[in-house]
Amino acid sequence: MAETRWLDEREMRAWSGFLAASALVNRRLDQQLKDDSGLSHPQYEILVRLSAAPDGELRMTELANGLINSKSGLTYQVTQLEKAGLVRRRSCPSDVxxxxxxxxxxxxxxxxRAAPGHVAMVREALIDVLTPAQLEALADGLGEVSRRLREHGG
Known part of the structure; x- marks a missing residue:
């Protein structure tokens, strides 16, 4: 068995900062969306993905792959959006x-209606807090983490 490589002080600072910042940013964004538009952050992301898709529609499996959400979580969120009249489901004619x-x-x-307030909160909570160099490093680093995790099955 390989010996555990414990985190050094710099690595622990990065890990702790990531955990705290991601939780706080997500909480702030979720609250802003609920207050302004009655949507949860996952629901907003579903609407964004659908609006960017051709004809405003995606297969549920494709939608799940694009989102960081379990399939059952996605089904629940789409059901809530459907009840609110914001999304509808349709069967695929070529695949039952x-x-x-x-x-x-x-x-x-x-x-x-929701997008302007959401973008303003993303700027306030994250984007405008960082220098251009910090933003570039964050985008590069987290982009690489996401790429590797997706490459190795999530």
């Missing part, structure tokens, strides 16, 4: 198991 999530006009309108 395939289901599409489709952005409704009401969903697109809610997203358009």
């Amino acid at each position: 198991r395939g289901v599409f999530a489709v952005l409704t006009d009401a969903g697109r309108a809610r997203l358009e």
